[in-house]
Amino acid sequence: MNETHPFDPNLEIPQHVAIIMDGNGRWAKERGLKRTDGHHEGLKAIRRVAVAASQIGVKILTVYAFSTENWKRPRSEVSYLMKLPNLMEAELLPELIENNVQVKIMGDKGSVPKYTIQSIDNAIDKTKENTGLILNIAFNYGSRAEIVEAVKEIAGEVKFGHLDPDSIDEDTISHHLMTQQLAPYNDPDFLIRSSGEVRLSNYLLWQLAYSEMYFIDTKWPDFDKKTFLSCIGEYQSRQRRYGGLK
Numbered sequence: 001m002n003e004t005h006p007f008d009p010n011l012e013i014p015q016h017v018a019i020i021m022d023g024n025g026r027w028a029k030e031r032g033l034k035r036t037d038g039h040h041e042g043l044k045a046i047r048r049v050a051v052a053a054s055q056i057g058v059k060i061l062t063v064y065a066f067s068t069e070n071w072k073r074p075r076s077e078v079s080y081l082m083k084l085p086n087l088m089e090a091e092l093l094p095e096l097i098e099n100n101v102q103v104k105i106m107g108d109k110g111s112v113p114k115y116t117i118q119s120i121d122n123a124i125d126k127t128k129e130n131t132g133l134i135l136n137i138a139f140n141y142g143s144r145a146e147i148v149e150a151v152k153e154i155a156g157e158v159k160f161g162h163l164d165p166d167s168i169d170e171d172t173i174s175h176h177l178m179t180q181q182l183a184p185y186n187d188p189d190f191l192i193r194s195s196g197e198v199r200l201s202n203y204l205l206w207q208l209a210y211s212e213m214y215f216i217d218t219k220w221p222d223f224d225k226k227t228f229l230s231c232i233g234e235y236q237s238r239q240r241r242y243g244g245l246k
Helices: 024-030 035-056 075-091 093-098 114-127 143-159 170-175 178-182 225-236
Strands: 016-020 060-067 102-106 134-141 190-193 212-215
Touching (some): 035 060, 035 225, 060 178, 093 114, 102 114, 114 134, 143 170, 170 178, 212 225
Parallel strands (some): 016 190, 060 134
16 A cells, blocks of 8 residues: 655645556456446546646646557457547546646557547647646557657758757757657656556656656556545655755
8 A cells, every 4th residue: 555645735736747547457357347447437537637637736647548559459458449539528528628628649640540530639629729737648659669750850850951960969859759749848747657567668768757756556447536636745745856965
């Protein structure tokens, strides 16, 4: 059981929170349900956490919805996961709009079905004027592939004389990553991974270099406002040093 720290609205709130939403399948198995039932419940947890994050002043919530490695799962499960954006549009969007949440996506759209992309684009379009929390959905996303594409883009700029190799620095690389759309909050302050697993699973490898991390036993479908706020309380108990001393 994770030790909990109380949330204090008067203390610092992380501006960008990233979440690895783990445990949907195990949650369903424990209840004699199908794995897809767990994913559906996980969708409801996104709504609860997004609303809670919006209410306390988090600016960006980046959630790992589908990784480039998830294609290895059973075809029936992958097929269901491709339909989740449609369910999101139907079940989450009204409440997200009510809470002034803006939806964004990052990932490789190339191999994603058109009906999935259409549902995601609809959610983006319907929330584009919202000015509150950004719900950034990592869908068909893999950090190593993201970094490879960034390197290719930078190499192309050098090749055609648009960039001096000696001028390449960390900002250059950050500018070519998918999280550039979240500037100035490209890098998460805080990573939460549910369900007790302790690994990054090819998620935001560059961006998480100095993030605080919290691995909690609670499975994602059980996440609610209280659980999320206890995670934020954990963040507030930390001292971020960035390699220095305080």
